[in-house]
Structure formats: C-alpha cells, structure tokens
Amino acid sequence: MTTAGGFVLRFGLFGTGHWAAETHAAAIDAHPRATLAGVWGRNPERAGALAARHGVPVFPDVDALIDACDAIAVALPPDVQADIAFRAATAGRHLLLDKPLALSLADADRVVAAAQQSGVASVVFFTQRFHPNITGFLAATAAAGGWQHARGTQFASIFQPGNPYGGSRWRHEKGALWDIGPHALSLVLPVLGRVTRVAAMDGPSGLVHLLLTHDGGATSTLSLTLDAPPAAVTRDFVFFGENGVEVVPPGDGSALTAYGTAIDQLLEEIDSGTRDHRCDVRFGREVAAVLTAAEVARAQHRTVDV
Known part of the structure; x- marks a missing residue:
C-alpha cells in the first residue's frame, strides 16, 4: 500500500505491556506511513486484547508475524528482543527496537551482524534522542x-x-x-x-x-x-x-511524539537506502x-x- 508520501510500512508489534500499547502501538496507528500488521506477545490473552483494540490479527508464532510484516517494533525484555531482532533481520525485516539492545554483548553482536549482512535499516529508541x-x-x-x-x-x-x-x-x-x-x-x-x-x-x-x-x-x-x-x-x-x-x-514532547519521530527516521533510512542512523543497532551495541x-x-x- 502507498500514500502520497510513499509506501506504508507494515509493522509487526512484539509486546503487549503498557509501553507496547500506549507508545508503540498508538504511535504506529497514528502515523500516516505506518500500519500494524499484527501483534505477538508472551501472554496470549493480552496479545489478543491489544490486537482487537487495533483491529489486527494476533499471531501465535514469532516467525509468522515476521513473515507478515516489513519491519518489527519490539517492547519486550532485552534478552527476548535480541532473539526476535536477530530472526527478523536475518529475514530482511527492518528494525525499530527498544533500549537496551540486548543484555549481553554476544547477543548485541548477533543482532548487529544480522542487520549488516541483510542490509536492513535499524533504529533503537533511546527516547530522549528523538526530541528535537x-x-x-x-x-x-x-x-x-x-x-x-x-x-x-x-x-x-x-x-x-x-x-x-x-x-x-x-x-x-x-x-x-x-x-x-x-x-x-x-x-x-x-x-x-x-x-x-x-x-x-x-x-x-x-x-x-x-x-x-x-x-x-x-x-x-x-x-x-x-x-x-x-x-x-x-x-x-x-x-x-x-x-x-x-x-x-x-524533552519538549511526549514519548508518543518521540516514537513517531523514530518511525519517521526509520522510513528516511529505508527511503534513502542509507544505513548510518545515529541511534542504529551499532550504537545500541556500543551502549551495551x-x-x-x-x-x-x-x-x-x-x-x-x-
């Protein structure tokens, strides 16, 4: 699907907690060039409720949701995030991740290597870095x-x-x-x-x-x-x-507006073909x-x- 501004990025949302629902899902839903493709969570009941709230399918399987999207948005514990990010990058999906990237340097390195090998765009959401x-x-x-x-x-x-x-x-x-x-x-x-x-x-x-x-x-x-x-x-x-x-x-805005800016910047990376975002997975690895x-x-x- 395309709009006047370009193609619409289909996000698979991984996570069902407060941050996932009130920041990630809300910002994706409000963005003119983003849409939710579906939700996966470790708690099937909460995943179903969040998916129903946005009128999208709930996915019982991580890889099935990765297959159904263009990019992933993750609001999960960092060790869980790292594994999903590695699988998504390996499958050629763009990454909008949360901080910290991982809880071990080995896991962070795996994500960086997968993203670089596949050439996907990546942004790690260090909230304050997305306030203008x-x-x-x-x-x-x-x-x-x-x-x-x-x-x-x-x-x-x-x-x-x-x-x-x-x-x-x-x-x-x-x-x-x-x-x-x-x-x-x-x-x-x-x-x-x-x-x-x-x-x-x-x-x-x-x-x-x-x-x-x-x-x-x-x-x-x-x-x-x-x-x-x-x-x-x-x-x-x-x-x-x-x-x-x-x-x-x-910061002069809310976490919700900052996340919308992160989506903007991920789209800029994808549109331009550049892979040099100041808060990409390499910076996430440096912090880890x-x-x-x-x-x-x-x-x-x-x-x-x-």
Missing part, C-alpha cells in the same frame, strides 16, 4: 567542543503502587544500570565520545554510580536508580568545559558494551577497559 530540542542541543554542544566532564543524575521511582513498570521482572533483576543507564549514555556519548574505561560503585536504594573515561581524556559521572524516594525523583545532565557549563534541557563493562566493574570492584 535535545537533538539540537547535543549537536550544538558537540560542535562547540572543549568539554572536559559531564555529570548525570537520573533518579526514578518505578516500584510505587500503580506504576506500570514496577512489575517488570528484568528491571528488578538488572536495575537502573540496564534500564535508565542507556538513556544516560545516549546523552553523554554524542558529546564526549566513546567510553574507554569504566569504574562503578553501588549505593543505597538500588543506586549505581559510574565513572567513565572517554576518548580524548574527558570524564563523566552517572548516578542512577529506579528506586528513589518519590520526593527525590530527578533528571539532571550537565557538561563542563572551556566554554562554561551547559545543561541538557528536558559500556553496560557490560560496568557490570563487571561493580562485581569485581575494579576499573574495566571497554
């Missing part, structure tokens, strides 16, 4: 140069009653390092460059503190938790350098490498090279 004002800020800050250090603090409180993410098993097991660590890194890496060394230390309430060395010698510190006291919830990212101090602004090193640094109480 943040994209502009990071580009201008990186171009200014001269940055010596960044400090990031992101305290969430998802385990309170009624929070839609509080029951997530993988978030309980992997904590802030793997859940909001990717968001933090997605803001720091474009300005300071690739991480070369990592040190880490735990604190109370699920806190993890990272000290990072970047290419060229700049450093950054990140403090992250999913279990902060509700009154202490905050997000604060600051760069320090020769030109003074720059504070990363809050830092998180993997940080996990080792925490466990072994030492500095780890990335």
Whole structure:
C-alpha cells in the first residue's frame, strides 16, 4: 500500500505491556506511513486484547508475524528482543527496537551482524534522542567542543503502587544500570565520545554510580536508580568545559511524539537506502558494551577497559 508520501510500512508489534500499547502501538496507528500488521506477545490473552483494540490479527508464532510484516517494533525484555531482532533481520525485516539492545554483548553482536549482512535499516529508541530540542542541543554542544566532564543524575521511582513498570521482572533483576543507564549514555556519548574505561560503585536504594573515561581524556559521572524516594525523583545532565557549563534541557514532547519521530527516521533510512542512523543497532551495541563493562566493574570492584 502507498500514500502520497510513499509506501506504508507494515509493522509487526512484539509486546503487549503498557509501553507496547500506549507508545508503540498508538504511535504506529497514528502515523500516516505506518500500519500494524499484527501483534505477538508472551501472554496470549493480552496479545489478543491489544490486537482487537487495533483491529489486527494476533499471531501465535514469532516467525509468522515476521513473515507478515516489513519491519518489527519490539517492547519486550532485552534478552527476548535480541532473539526476535536477530530472526527478523536475518529475514530482511527492518528494525525499530527498544533500549537496551540486548543484555549481553554476544547477543548485541548477533543482532548487529544480522542487520549488516541483510542490509536492513535499524533504529533503537533511546527516547530522549528523538526530541528535537535535545537533538539540537547535543549537536550544538558537540560542535562547540572543549568539554572536559559531564555529570548525570537520573533518579526514578518505578516500584510505587500503580506504576506500570514496577512489575517488570528484568528491571528488578538488572536495575537502573540496564534500564535508565542507556538513556544516560545516549546523552553523554554524542558529546564526549566513546567510553574507554569504566569504574562503578553501588549505593543505597538500588543506586549505581559510574565513572567513565572517554576518548580524548574527558570524564563523566552517572548516578542512577529506579528506586528513589518519590520526593527525590530527578533528571539532571550537565557538561563542563572551556566554554562554561551547559545543561541538557528536558524533552519538549511526549514519548508518543518521540516514537513517531523514530518511525519517521526509520522510513528516511529505508527511503534513502542509507544505513548510518545515529541511534542504529551499532550504537545500541556500543551502549551495551559500556553496560557490560560496568557490570563487571561493580562485581569485581575494579576499573574495566571497554
């Protein structure tokens, strides 16, 4: 099917939770060049309900939905996502994935290799990187140069009653390092460059503190938790350098509008034939490498090279 703007991308949606329903499915349904081809989920009842809500079929089999779509959208635990992404890329389907790309570097490498071999387009949805004002800020800050250090603090409180993410098993097991660590890194890496060394230390309430060395010698510190006291919830990212101090602004849109932008950019990659998106699976793999090193640094109480 085509529209005045071009062909319509048929998405297979993998996942049935709050994020899948209220962000992924809603944004795909609202996009003029995207449509839902069907839904697959680990809970057949919820998959059926979400599929019925959008008037599309529910698929009991992963590969059957991959066969029925042009691209996949995934809102599942990262280890489950990595396997589905590998199968979809191998089948020539484009990838709109969530962060983190995977929970192991080996799984991330498998996805990257499959995407590169098949030539599919890929975008990993680091939410803040799809707000136009943040994209502009990071580009201008990186171009200014001269940055010596960044400090990031992101305290969430998802385990309170009624929070839609509080029951997530993988978030309980992997904590802030793997859940909001990717968001933090997605803001720091474009300005300071690739991480070369990592040190880490735990604190109370699920806190993890990272000290990072970047290419060229700049450093950054990140403090992250999913279990902060509700009154202490905050997000604060600051760069320090020769030109003074720059504070990363809050995003100027919702997660829903940001996901619509991610769909736009995936379509641009497909339309143009380019495969150089700033948040593609290669960037997802770079983030996973830092998180993997940080996990080792925490466990072994030492500095780890990335």
